[in-house]
Amino acid sequence: xxxxxxxxxxxxxxxxxxxxxxxxxxxxxxxxxxxxxxxxxxxxxxxxxxxxxxxxxxxxxxxxxxxxxxxxxxxxxxxxxxxxxxxxxxxxxxxxxxxxxxxxxxxxxxxxxxxxxxxxxxxxxxxxxxxxxxxxxxxxxxxxxxxxxxxxxxxxxxxxxxxxxxxxxxxxxxxxxxxxxxxxxxxxxxxxxxxxxxxxxxxxxxxxxxxxxxxxxxxxxxxxxxxxxxxxxxxxxxxxxxxxxxxxxxxxxxxxxxxxxxxxxxxxxxxxxxxxxxxxxxxxxxxxxxxxxxxxxxxxxxxxxxxxxxxxxxxxxxxxxxxxxxxxxxxxxxxxxxxxxxxxxxxxxxxxxxxxxxxxxxxxxxxxxxxxxxxxxxxxxxxxxxxxxxxxxxxxxxxxxxxxxxxxxxxxxxxxxxxxxxxxxxxxxxxxxxxxxxxxxxxxxxxxxxxxxxxxxxxxxxxxxxxxxxxxxxxxxxxxxxxxxxx
Amino acid sequence: xxxxxxxxxxxxxxxxxxxxxxxxxxxxxxxxxxxxxxxxxxxxxxxxxxxxxxxxxxxxxxxxxxxxxxxxxxxxxxxxxxxxxxxxxxxxxxxxxxxxxxxxxxxxxxxxxxxxxxxxxxxxxxxxxxxxxxxxxxxxxxxxxxxxxxxxxxxxxxxxxxxxxxxxxxxxxxxxxxxxxxxxxxxxxxxxxxxxxxxxxxxxxxxxxxxxxxxxxxxxxxxxxxxxxxxxxxxxxxxxxxxxxxxxxxxxxxxxxxxxxxxxxxxxxxxxxxxxxxxxxxxxxxxxxxxxxxxxxxxxxxxxxxxxxxxxxxxxxxxxxxxxxxxxxxxxxxxxxxxxxxxxxxxxxxxxxxxxxxxxxxxxxxxx
Numbered sequence: 001x002x003x004x005x006x007x008x009x010x011x012x013x014x015x016x017x018x019x020x021x022x023x024x025x026x027x028x029x030x031x032x033x034x035x036x037x038x039x040x041x042x043x044x045x046x047x048x049x050x051x052x053x054x055x056x057x058x059x060x061x062x063x064x065x066x067x068x069x070x071x072x073x074x075x076x077x078x079x080x081x082x083x084x085x086x087x088x089x090x091x092x093x094x095x096x097x098x099x100x101x102x103x104x105x106x107x108x109x110x111x112x113x114x115x116x117x118x119x120x121x122x123x124x125x126x127x128x129x130x131x132x133x134x135x136x137x138x139x140x141x142x143x144x145x146x147x148x149x150x151x152x153x154x155x156x157x158x159x160x161x162x163x164x165x166x167x168x169x170x171x172x173x174x175x176x177x178x179x180x181x182x183x184x185x186x187x188x189x190x191x192x193x194x195x196x197x198x199x200x201x202x203x204x205x206x207x208x209x210x211x212x213x214x215x216x217x218x219x220x221x222x223x224x225x226x227x228x229x230x231x232x233x234x235x236x237x238x239x240x241x242x243x244x245x246x247x248x249x250x251x252x253x254x255x256x257x258x259x260x261x262x263x264x265x266x267x268x269x270x271x272x273x274x275x276x277x278x279x280x281x282x283x284x285x286x287x288x289x290x291x292x293x294x295x296x297x298x299x300x301x302x303x304x305x306x307x308x309x310x311x312x313x314x315x316x317x318x319x320x321x322x323x324x325x326x327x328x329x330x331x332x333x334x335x336x337x338x339x340x341x342x343x344x345x346x347x348x349x350x351x352x353x354x355x356x357x358x359x360x361x362x363x364x365x366x367x368x369x370x371x372x373x374x375x376x377x378x379x380x381x382x383x384x385x386x387x388x389x390x391x392x393x394x395x396x397x398x399x400x401x402x403x404x405x406x407x408x409x410x411x412x413x414x415x416x417x418x419x420x421x422x423x424x425x426x427x428x429x430x431x432x433x434x435x436x437x438x439x440x441x442x443x444x445x446x447x448x449x450x451x452x453x454x455x456x457x458x459x460x461x462x463x464x465x466x467x468x469x470x471x472x473x474x475x476x477x478x479x480x481x482x483x484x485x486x487x
Numbered sequence: 488x489x490x491x492x493x494x495x496x497x498x499x500x501x502x503x504x505x506x507x508x509x510x511x512x513x514x515x516x517x518x519x520x521x522x523x524x525x526x527x528x529x530x531x532x533x534x535x536x537x538x539x540x541x542x543x544x545x546x547x548x549x550x551x552x553x554x555x556x557x558x559x560x561x562x563x564x565x566x567x568x569x570x571x572x573x574x575x576x577x578x579x580x581x582x583x584x585x586x587x588x589x590x591x592x593x594x595x596x597x598x599x600x601x602x603x604x605x606x607x608x609x610x611x612x613x614x615x616x617x618x619x620x621x622x623x624x625x626x627x628x629x630x631x632x633x634x635x636x637x638x639x640x641x642x643x644x645x646x647x648x649x650x651x652x653x654x655x656x657x658x659x660x661x662x663x664x665x666x667x668x669x670x671x672x673x674x675x676x677x678x679x680x681x682x683x684x685x686x687x688x689x690x691x692x693x694x695x696x697x698x699x700x701x702x703x704x705x706x707x708x709x710x711x712x713x714x715x716x717x718x719x720x721x722x723x724x725x726x727x728x729x730x731x732x733x734x735x736x737x738x739x740x741x742x743x744x745x746x747x748x749x750x751x752x753x754x755x756x757x758x759x760x761x762x763x764x765x766x767x768x769x770x771x772x773x774x775x776x777x778x779x780x781x782x783x784x785x786x787x788x789x790x791x792x793x794x795x796x797x798x799x800x801x802x803x804x805x806x807x808x809x810x811x812x813x814x815x816x817x818x819x820x821x822x823x824x825x826x827x828x829x830x831x832x833x834x835x836x837x838x839x840x841x842x843x844x845x846x847x848x849x850x851x852x853x854x855x
Contacts, residue, residue, distance in 0.1 A: 303713035
């Protein structure tokens, strides 16, 4: 999100806040346009138009699978009736027209020489756009016809995870880029994983997986296409989160309250704090933060610690700054988006760290991976608790690591935290009585808390060595240097 | 309007007024030079061994900026001298700065490493070819009381019409106009290439990039201290052009005569006058001599033989006439020891020239 993006979004948010009757429409329209506006320019011809369009298409498909009313609930294949909702495509025809019209309007900017103001490069000609929309419409209609089948939601989950795997795995992304380049009539020799940078796909995917999974377990509220589309690509949160839940988002969206002075003040405060964190502190620290180049060039332990600390604070201020901006913009529009950070570097243990760092991601993984996995591990043969915790935490944290990219370094970063969480879990079990004794000795308790906070912070900071660097070699070298070995 | 609404309005109005007032004051006071002298270099981190210049800041840990005070403040010459130190300032272009050379392999570093105490050589070379740019650097360097100034020049830095082409010259218009007025230089003080900032340019918003550059220069100081890197190197570069076009012209000048009037010898004279009691040596720096196609017409990409030969004679005569010690090193480095242009040297070429210059300074420099 650039400074210009933030200014534009702030104006729209204020407008939506002071004009509650138009808020729904404004938010949807701004969210759809923001997909094109924030999408980075790509070297594959027209891909920076098609990817935002695909985000809209995926959301439409998921809505059809997830929310469309069942007409015949007697089939043995159907989940119980109460899990389905009285919504059908005809009732959302206006929204369908808005979506198609908006995509066509963006494409038409090509002919008005206005594309530079909205899209990163010139959109494709109208013919391919209409063909693309026709294909999308056929796909949506087809899904609509089969949405009553049990396999549609699992299949959609697999497709989204498949796209995710391609985008996050360099070799697969490069192969996909090669195919796309060939399709676009461009040289495949230049294909690179960086060719497919899809704005906000991660967060879009988390939202789709959440509703698809909740549809399978029958926990979804009713939702129109317009509401779902707004939730899915909500512009303050599309680039960096937080990952909201639809049942929390919908009441805010449906509320007709207008912007209060208090919300204006609180929202503005968050936005200014976010801008300061992101563009002043984080961008400044970025200059000196650990990088692949500096990892190879620094020979002194002291300087290595310096750049590693700079990295740790840079990543925190950059990410939490983005979240502050999203929360502030949301507040102006009347959305109380969930908090994502709560002083994570001041937590006294690793479990508390993960309850205060990227909280919505951790909650998502807890709901959709850790809890089902541990339930599954416990149910058939009553595995020992420590095994369940070990497997659950390692698997969850490795998966969170791989979400950032399918590399050994991200996997090891996840493993680092998984092991850390397990060790903390066992430690807290073992030391529970002893720590409780400290309650009566406040000085000792404070000292213990300070030491634990420092140790937790150091553990997290060292973990960033895996996260920040591209290879095991360079990470290994940095670890050696940090502790005074030449490496 | 509610109480909170009024509070917000008042805060915004006061913030705006305060910002306008501070910004206007900033434009009137011109604090950039003073701000440039605030530096972590030589205090928290070691001074740079050469002036800040970076084409790729993120990998160079270095950047190009136009604030001469900040540039000099970040240099090791700004540190207090060691007792009895004999300070030599090397002034020149990118070949003196050490383009494509690590900081410990530049001429200055090599001489310092040779252990010829109390001799201490400071690299004040700066990329771009213009003796007026060199004069600006010399003016700043004199604040740090050198005992000897060695000014490395080449013909390409002397054409009169090129004097104001260097970006650092253009962006220090007031200082350059001052030099023109003080020393009667032939460059035109009203030349449109000299960038005259408007009032807006001097406000805080107008100076935002320069202010950011000052901060970035300090931040890159940490990485300079941590890594000792101040320049990143390309994986590959082309050697100097060996096969040349049979072109006899030099910046539009045709044989047979190179007029001394077309060269900025007045700038050299200004340097001599500016230095006062500090001796200034002029060194004609080495050039690549091609043996390829058309090498009978040209020495290299820069120079046709007729123009360069006459330049050497002109410079020699001018130095003799003005009592300036002159060293002609034009062929001191063999062709294979040039890196990517007719004036940039390899580490081997740099070592040759360093040894040659060190011997000359120790012999004739009155090193105490």
